[in-house]
Amino acid sequence: xxxxxxxxxxxxxxxxxxxxxxxxxxxxxxxxxxxxxxxxxxxxxxxxxxxxxxxxxxxxxxxxxxxxxxxxxxxxxxxxxxxxxxxxxxxxxxxxxxxxxxxxxxxxxxxxxxxxxxx
Numbered sequence: 001x002x003x004x005x006x007x008x009x010x011x012x013x014x015x016x017x018x019x020x021x022x023x024x025x026x027x028x029x030x031x032x033x034x035x036x037x038x039x040x041x042x043x044x045x046x047x048x049x050x051x052x053x054x055x056x057x058x059x060x061x062x063x064x065x066x067x068x069x070x071x072x073x074x075x076x077x078x079x080x081x082x083x084x085x086x087x088x089x090x091x092x093x094x095x096x097x098x099x100x101x102x103x104x105x106x107x108x109x110x111x112x113x114x115x116x117x118x119x
Contacts, residue, residue: 005069006037007078007113032110036067036083042093042100050104054085067108075116082109 011031018024040046057063067083070076089102 004039007069008035009113010035034078034080034108034111034113036069036106036108038104038106039101040104042102047102050085054088057084067106071118074118076114078111078113080108080111083107
């Protein structure tokens, strides 16, 4: 109903430190990992798919898959060839369908994030 996907860098990317005399040194982190959170309705069949992938990854270690996020009404995109589900989501069931979203959290090994405008 509201937010359904969130892509967050796992490091600061570019930071800085300042010395005793006010000199500033920039630091650039090579850590390109991202955390991606996908929120699905509890009735979504995608929960079955993601649950199967995660269960298989825990038992066989082969649940690392490509992930692409594309804003269909804008120009924002994210892609990484290596993404995996970090843990099973919390389960929350109520008597209201809108209260029972399932959030899947994934990590990526790197990723290319382009934050574009929105049409």
